[in-house]
Amino acid sequence: GQNIDQPTEMTATEGAIVQINCTYQTSGFNGLFWYQQHAGEAPTFLSYNVLDGLEEKGRFSSFLSRSKGYSYLLLKELQMKDSASYLCAVRDSNYQLIWGAGTKLIIKP
Amino acid sequence: ETGVTQTPRHLVMGMTNKKSLKCEQHLGHNAMYWYKQSAKKPLELMFVYNFKEQTENNSVPSRFSPECPNSSHLFLHLHTLQPEDSALYLCASSQDLEATYEQYFGPGTRLTVT
Numbered sequence: 502g503q504n505i506d507q508p509t510e511m512t513a514t515e516g517a518i519v520q521i522n523c524t525y526q527t528s529g530f531n532g533l534f535w536y537q538q539h540a541g542e543a544p545t546f547l548s549y550n551v552l553d554g555l556e557e558k559g560r561f562s563s564f565l566s567r568s569k570g571y572s573y574l575l576l577k578e579l580q581m582k583d584s585a586s587y588l589c590a591v592r593d594s595n596y597q598l599i600w601g602a603g604t605k606l607i608i609k610p
Numbered sequence: 611e612t613g614v615t616q617t618p619r620h621l622v623m624g625m626t627n628k629k630s631l632k633c634e635q636h637l638g639h640n641a642m643y644w645y646k647q648s649a650k651k652p653l654e655l656m657f658v659y660n661f662k663e664q665t666e667n668n669s670v671p672s673r674f675s676p677e678c679p680n681s682s683h684l685f686l687h688l689h690t691l692q693p694e695d696s697a698l699y700l701c702a703s704s705q706d707l708e709a710t711y712e713q714y715f716g717p718g719t720r721l722t723v724t
Contacts, residue, residue: 505652534712542717543716543717544653545715546712549710551710590653596707597666598655599652
């Protein structure tokens with residue numbers, strides 16, 4: 502079966518750095534997405550990786566290793582507004598998005 | 611209006627009721643999606659439409675019936691639902707089904723079945 506694993510919950514301190522991991526086992530691979538979802542709101546797109554390596558976008562970076570079936574989202578200089586759930590999703594060989602259950606990130610002052 | 615809008619935002623219905631969820635996208639996209647989001651579970655893809663044609667139906671019970679009259683509008687018709695159908699129903703759109711295009715989500719309809 503297809504599976505996306507990410508931690509259920511993480512806690513970090515304002516101003517610090519946090520890394521959210523995602524491992525996947527899917528039938529084929531056509532890219533990996535990270536989305537942010539604040540409580541009661543719509544998921545919003547953060548990043549897309551299809552080749553190995555690091556993609557940097559401001560305070561957020563996303564890394565992919567296709568051989569290991571592994572990605573991480575790195576958030577720097579954490580702000581209180583970064584408290585949200587972070588969803589990892591992989592597009593499989595049929596171009597369907599397979600979603601993880603999300604990681605709830607709690608930022609403390 | 612911009613982006614993807616959904617109405618109603620909240621809905622409480624009995625198991626014998628019939629109701630409809632509405633989604634509208636103002637982005638000129640060709641693909642639209644219905645997802646179910648339950649607490650602490652992954653997003654479940656329910657239906658996919660591309661250029662108004664249904665391309666996916668992921669074993670969704672017949673008590674959920676989608677309708678896509680044009681590329682901008684998507685409906686989810688509900689009838690004789692069960693309490694386990696209570697969840698957040700999210701609509702999304704993308705330029706088309708190609709791999710590189712991200713999906714844009716609406717705010718969702720919080721459905722409670724009593």
